[in-house]
Amino acid sequence: MFKLDLSLDSAPISAALQELEKKHLPFVLMLTATRLAQRVKKGTITVMGKRLDRPTPTTLNSLFVKMASKGKPAQVYFKDEWTSGVPADTYLQQTVVGGLRPHKRFEKALIARGLMKSSQYALPNASLLNQYGNVSRGTMLKILSGLGAAELRSGYQANASISKRSKRKGNAHRFFSGAVDGQQGIWERKTIGRAEGVRPVFVFSDGAPGYRTIFPFFKIGENIVKANYAVEFADAFAHAMATAKP
Known part of the structure; x- marks a missing residue:
């Protein structure tokens, strides 16, 4: 599970602007985290399609996003249970961290x-x-x-x-x-x-068959967040300002 827990200290704005718009920042950060999580999901699926050996549609559709809410981070996670069969978060573990297959x-x-x-x-x-x-x-x-x-x-x-x-x-x-x-x-x-x-x-x-790490899920997520954080924060901030009640 990849979590995006953004704080006020991480907001890329000046101290003066932060004080002026402090009441809007919690919403801005939740929106930013949710949008970044959606980017992580999309980018991760693209990497899965390239690095995994013939991934099934079920595998590619097993990634979910949980929106950020007050006091709770946004999450990107693999479904951990199915009505039948082995869940994706179980059989993808070896491709994420490597090691011997159970x-x-x-x-x-x-x-x-x-x-x-x-x-x-x-x-x-x-x-x-x-x-x-x-x-x-x-x-x-x-x-x-x-x-x-x-x-x-x-x-x-x-x-x-x-x-x-x-x-x-x-x-x-x-x-x-x-x-x-x-x-x-x-x-x-x-x-x-x-x-x-x-x-x-x-x-x-x-x-036991051994696996090397071919799908570094957490590193992929971190890179996507770093590359897109400033843009998503700016867009979320502008949205908050445009829709804020006077």
Whole structure:
């Protein structure tokens, strides 16, 4: 979360003018902070589009502005919860600060089921990636269902079973976890003609994937504020003077 908390001391005006117009300055500073926050949002989205690898529309639309109010700063923040899926402020952390990637929900389900060690990470086969470089939630659910690891919460039944419908979908036969030619991972059985083969869906790595900082969110915000503060303050001050009651 990026905050813009402007004070009277930071106002770029003379002491005499500050005393003369002191009653208008709180409004001017709130308006300035809000407009700067809107600039930060717009500039940040532009940088995200350039630096992130194929960001989804959901990612680009996850940034919000909270207007400044009396005693409260303006804020630019990523939505921290969704009705489903992982919120943007969670999965963007590594691109903002760098470091090792924590386990994803998919991996936690595999670990809980005993299919993967807690020290391992699941790396997807490139053929599974969609246009945004991700594995779709539908595909991951099919895999977890076939492996018997899809029941992530109480009362939710999604694992493949012996029912006719489940057998018809075939996920329990289609996917399995284990080692093939010494490589541990999740595998998919594929029938080509009369022969049956396997291909890797996810391979297991013994080390956590690392990320460098490619999206310095806070630095971007600071630079935008520094570059535009004087202009936005002047515009907000002029607006306040033009609309002030005599």
